[in-house]
Amino acid sequence: MARSINWLQVCAALLLGLLGLYVIVQGSGYDMGSLRRMGPGFFPVMIGSVLVLFAVLLVLEVWHSEKEKNFWIPRPILTITAGFVAFAALLERAGLVPATVALVLLVSLAEKPVRPVAAVATAVGLSVLGVLVFVYGFGIPVSAFEW
Amino acid sequence: MDILHNLALGAEVAFSWQGLLFCFVGVLVGTFVGVLPGIGPLAAISLALPMTYYLSPPIALIMLAGIFYGAQYGGSIAAILLNLPGTASAAVTCIDGNQMTKQGRAGVALFTAAISSFCGGIVAIFMVLGFTPMIASFAMDFGSMDYFSIMLLGLVAASTLSVGSPLKGMTMVMLGIALGLVGTDDTSGTERFTFGALALSDGISLVALAMGLFGVGEILANLGQEKRAPLKASGLTFKSMLPKRHEWQGLWKTILRGSGIGAFVGALPGSGPAIAAFMAYASEKKLARNPEKFGQGELRGVASPESANNAAVQAAFIPTLSLGIPGDAVMAVLLGAMILHGISPGPELVTSNPEMFWGLVVSFGVGNIMLLVLNLPLIRVWVRMLSIPYHVLYPAMLFFICIGVFSVRSSVFDIYTALFFGVIGYFLIRLRFPAAPLLLGFILGPMMEVHFRRALLLSRGDYWTFFDSIPSTVFLILTALFLVLPLWAAFRKRTARTANLGD
Secondary structure: OOOOOOHHHHHHHHHHHHHHHHHHHHHHOOOOEOOOOEOOOHHHHHHHHHHHHHHHHHHHHHOOOOOOOOOOOHHHHHHHHHHHHHHHHHHHHHOHHHHHHHHHHHHHHHOOOOOHHHHHHHHHHHHHHHHHHHHHHOOOOOOOOOO | OHHHHHHHHHHHHHOOHHHHHHHHHHHHHHHHHHHOOOOOHHHHHHHHHHHHHHOOHHHHHHHHHHHHHHHHHHHHHHHHHHOOOOOHHHHHHHHHHHHHHHOOOHHHHHHHHHHHHHHHHHHHHHHHHHHHHHHHHHHOOOOHHHHHHHHHHHHHHHHHHOOOOHHHHHHHHHHHHHHHOOEEOOOOOOEEOOOOOHHHOOOOOHHHHHHHHHHHHHHHHHHOOOOOOOOOOOOOOHHHHOOOHHHHOOHHHHHHHHHHHHHHHHHOOOOOHHHHHHHHHHHHHHHOOOHHHOOOOOOHHHHHHHHHHHHHHHHOHHHHHHHOOOOOHHHHHHHHHHHHOOOOOOOOHHHHOHHHHHHHHHHHHHHHHHHHHHHOOOHHHHHHHOOOOHHHHHHHHHHHHHHHHHHHHOOOHHHHHHHHHHHHHHHHHHOOOOOHHHHHHHHHHHHHHHHHHHHHHHOOOOHHHHHOOHHHHHHHHHHHHHHHHHHHHHHHHHHHHHHHOOO
16 A cells, blocks of 8 residues: 655645745735734735645645656747747847747747648748737737837 | 616627627637637637727627637537547536447537537526526625625635545635735735736736636647547538437436536536536436436437536626626636726626626527527538647647737736746646636635725724624635535545555
């Protein structure tokens, strides 16, 4: 019956507990006020405390829980992160079209096999759609190309 | 006849060209995302949210609601044909629906699913019509303590009724409330947890949070999975969809029961269409004379959950519109949409924005009829949708997430927020933490704080104020019940397990 400890779950619970502690510490830095007239610090400290309590209970619950499979997927996480960062960085500096192309091409690398033709076609299609709908249709404050 | 007058007012909104057009767009988008496994109504509604800024509030709500119930129709298609629930609430439909496909009766299953969804929707609309104004007028006298207690009830119910660990659900609620703390405190004007960042002084963007957790997170989880089986093209003709007479016999009773259960469960705070579908299926199986047929392609096993989930979706509008308290995460986003449109949800909504409430209700009827038309003769179009390759779909979804998040408040910062919560959302999915209670906590948290502080201010710091009013006391007792029940269930499971010496 002895099963190994599920460290992944335990660490997640501990992280949540740490977050709760942080909320308490940071929250108590704001004015606590009194029960009668609560300051902005009261509710956060309350929430943080419950979060810590739940996290402790959670550690007990997940101690021997079933292990997760394929938890760490670096390729999709990294490519999607790269795509988002590129989109955010390029959007206001280079315009919607370069940002869209960069996003689509980067996130297309997330899956093997990479399909270059489909990726380029999707990038072009979405650029056109994006410019028509968002730049001309909704008038977001970004143009297709910023020069 | 007051109600006729009100319905006429609603019809004016719902039958305006804008009302009809955007209702159609909503149900169309809803069916689309429902059909496609991997995008649920939540992601779609958050996506559409920024686009509704250009519409008047009632029209915007009509469209967003259309996505929600449209997805229930669409969700059954993937469930029946591919054994993949297009939406979480269609998971139960997979059991018998996919068996029927294997037996070559896919058409009959699809037809029954559409008809059942339609009936469920209609039954629930009458519930919404009857109960919302009633509950709203009852809630007019609600004080802050009542609001606090009912929100607490909603949060506890949502986290304990969800699939999986109730403790994980409640932890997610707390995490959501904690995230909701970020930004300027309404009462005192103090900036909290903003790390000095100007972009956070208005709080974390709801759209960025929802899109991250439910859009990016789901995509990451799908990309990390093994490949699914491709769809085998099946010869679906309209004729093959019509069930034979003996199959129809007594089915209407199943549909009515499913609708009733769905409408009732859906109206409770905290329970969504998925739970309604599951409960309807379970009770139908218990009532059946031949329960062993369930799971082997029983038509009632399709009719029951499908009528229940659509009824639940419509009925979920009851607490949202009458009390301003969302029952599940999708409703929470719809509530967020109302707030963004400058409408304060609460019991006054029905009387102060009658065109909104009645317009929405009439549009439910219109939308359900549109969906019936979309799902019966045009079923083959939707089946073809299932063959859109994922390598085209997910870059497109990510693009819409990026641009959608940005367009809410023209903030590049929010794109990073969506990415951040996307990665968190992925880890939550893999660690089996439910993300929906988080979102519910995020939206209800700030409202709860306001009511909590106001209640204690009025009672001069006396905690017993939460037991001073009858509604508040009832809600708190129910909350305690919801907390104790899972503990009791876990205890029983453990004793049963030791008795069996298994696992």
